[in-house]
Amino acid sequence: MDVLYFSIILTFFCLPIDGEKSTKFKKTVEYLVQYGYLEKNSMSNSSLLSGTSFRNSLREFQSFVGIPVTGKMDKPTMKMMSAPRCGVPDKSGKSNRVKRYTTDAVIWNMKHLTYKISKYSKQLKRNEIDTTIQKASNLWSKYTDLTFEPSKRGKIDIRFEERQHGDGDAFHGELAHAFSPQDGGAIHFDDSKRWKIGFGPGYDLYQTATHEFGHSLGLGHSKVKESVMWPYLPNTWKRDLHPDDIKGIQELYGKKTSCKCNSP
Template sequence: MANKPLVILLFISIFLPLCFSLPLLQVSPFAFLNDLQGCKKGDHVNGISKLKNFFHYYGYLNHRINVTGHLIEADFDDTFDDFLESAIKTYQQYFHLNPTGLLDVETISQLATPRCGVPDIINGTTSRMLSEHDNDNDSEHDHHHHHLPHAVSHYAFFPGRRRWPSTKYRLTYAFLPGTRADAKAPVARAFATWARNTHFKFSLATNYRRADLKIGFYGGNHGDGYPFDGPGGTLAHAFAPTDGRFHYDSTEKWAVGAVKGRYDLQTVALHEIGHLLGLGHSNVRNAIMYPYIKSGTTKGLNADDIKGIKVLYNRR
């Protein structure tokens, strides 16, 4: 009997440090890309299927929508085939990389950067989000483009040119009860920035359920069909008008301002509010609507973002 406390102490000393160290061992959702550098057509490598699902999700490969309107995972294998090569080339073209179809250093680096969880191409390789050269009808009926429709760099819209009705320019926003306190001022500043550059007026509502725009922090599968993937993957996402939902990934390292190794709450809010108003992703690197966001940096609206929102709402 006298030995029992010693056994218990040994158990605690051996296993508790192990338990508490587990969170430090978290691996980025994009870590699988490390094994794919240098891969080319014909190769069969573990992780290729994950890359195919990545391209599928973001609109570059066999993009389909299920009956509920949510993105679905396809049954992909680990073979580097013609479809993957084509998807890589389209991705490279979109982000101004050399369109070789190879998984070179630059492409892997781009793929591995944390980003917004909204797809770059919606409704398949067939119709990229509307550009200023497209019209409303194109978004519904353009089913023939495999590559990007224009070799220009600028903003884009959601298919159908989804936007708030002209009579609805006063929008209320509210935070999910329990939202971290340090996020509220940065989000308010982001709304103020958009208000200065658009016809919209934003006001904080006290009733979360009745607000036009709803902001909250969520982790993993949180019921909207677009689960978060843990630290270092997708940072946030938001829905096109007039849905109004904007979600941060609660597992990411957030900060107010430019803090090394962390993501600026206001910069991400600026990006996601752009989606709430109807902007899709831009492939202008300096635009706030560019889908990739670097840690330790801040960013504001770019001329491309302002022009995009004015074109969307037919304002000069």
């Protein structure tokens, strides 16, 4: 009788905890796959997941984002995984959209680039979006000979979209994503997110657009927390490129030739 009672209690109290644990584990695996730390096929391979490959990819993630490298689903890890971020993988395991600029980045073979905003946000005024996108692109022109021009037949297609939007990469929590030059450099913002220009609640469109232009030009994510190419939104953005971003973009396109203001 006691044993039966104990079993019932055990079942009653343990099941929800196990369920919670496995949901947490599943979400962690999905995150690691989504952002390139774990191969997609390992999701169905339980022996891989129970072994070192899960812990190693967790360690790689922790190391990339600069939190204690424990290989465990601890508080700092879970907190980081719930922070708003860009949808482009940090590593190219999942997708080959972005090549790290330190290895074999593909770049535009022209200095004068055009863009078009072919789908506007439902939340902001068109002219404000136009100005913000122009300001974001200008930050990359400031340190290189690249120039950007809005044009009806622009090469870089910019859209505000929601959920599934035709590129096989539905939004599920990310703020935005972008394609590398070899894939056309398109930039998509998730319009189900609350966007702001200037002060107030919401995500900063200027900051996010500057980041996504970086991908559009061939840059990957940076480990430097203060940089524009950090995958998350730092609270203390100085509304300019960080020396790490300047170094990255100049490795791809060279320094600006018309001024002496471009050393990182």
